[in-house]
Amino acid sequence: xxxNLKIKAARAGxxxxxxxxxxxxxxxxxxxxxxxxxxYNPTIKLCVAICKVLGHTLNDLFWEEENTNxxxxxxxx
Amino acid sequence: xxxxxNNLDERQLLLRxxxxxxxxxLLMLLTVGNSALMQQGILWAExxxxxxxxxxxxxxxxxxxxxxxxxxxxxxxxxxxxYSGAGLFSLIMIVLPLWEMRVKRIPFTNNGxxxxxxxxxxxxxxxxxxxxxxxxRKISDKRRPEED
Numbered sequence: 001x002x003x004n005l006k007i008k009a010a011r012a013g014x015x016x017x018x019x020x021x022x023x024x025x026x027x028x029x030x031x032x033x034x035x036x037x038x039x040y041n042p043t044i045k046l047c048v049a050i051c052k053v054l055g056h057t058l059n060d061l062f063w064e065e066e067n068t069n070x071x072x073x074x075x076x077x
Numbered sequence: 078x079x080x081x082x083n084n085l086d087e088r089q090l091l092l093r094x095x096x097x098x099x100x101x102x103l104l105m106l107l108t109v110g111n112s113a114l115m116q117q118g119i120l121w122a123e124x125x126x127x128x129x130x131x132x133x134x135x136x137x138x139x140x141x142x143x144x145x146x147x148x149x150x151x152x153x154x155x156x157x158x159x160y161s162g163a164g165l166f167s168l169i170m171i172v173l174p175l176w177e178m179r180v181k182r183i184p185f186t187n188n189g190x191x192x193x194x195x196x197x198x199x200x201x202x203x204x205x206x207x208x209x210x211x212x213x214r215k216i217s218d219k220r221r222p223e224e225d
Contacts (some may be wrong), residue, residue, distance in 0.1 A: 027086035030147050040088050 003038045006061045010054040024053045089148045096148070100139040107131040123187070126196035137203040144211050147218070156211075164208030170201025 011021050022032040034040035047062055111127050122130055149156040174194035185195040
């Protein structure tokens with residue numbers, strides 16, 4: 001799984017550490033680290049919680065553009 | 078916001094499930110292996126110690142894997158107390174049989190089977206390893222930068 005640099009950028013924009021974000025979301029720092037590194041695929045519930053804390057939408061933080069193009073290509077031949 | 082259940086978040090709960098799965102598989106594998114050896118008349122540990130060693134080994138593997146993943150289902154304070162206690166218990170488990178073996182001249186193995194004292198030392202060594210691994214994990218976590 002690819003690294004989620006969007007979360008890292010959004011977190012850095014708010015000048016938050018992984019620990020601070022993890023505390024606000026209610027998960028461990030290791031889990032937050034695994035999400036940013038792309039080692040763990042969070043549930044939609046956790047994605048929403050992260051989005052609320054960082055003040056972004058699900059699209060901003062979790063949508064992968066590459067997949068969109070591939071799916072559109074498949075859809076329209 | 079995202080409330081943790083049993084002090085564990087969703088990733089940790091998933092990992093804990095996997096660890097329990099590994100432990101159950103290991104326990105099953107060792108029990109079947111031990112039964113097969115017994116069927117062949119091979120006794121590798123005296124008395125009922127073969128069963129006890131299998132159970133203790135599974136417990137140690139389970140806890141070591143949990144420590145590796147930083148998963149503490151009963152809370153960090155409880156586990157700190159648990160692993161400290163296990164460390165002290167392991168020292169007693171090693172020192173007392175060693176002393177008895179030296180005084181009564183009991184060997185570690187007898188006729189190809191580990192003696193009762195030898196088994197107690199093995200259990201103690203396992204728990205000691207678990208405690209030291211916890212200590213190592215805590216120290217390495219403190220030295221590691223906040224973001225890795």
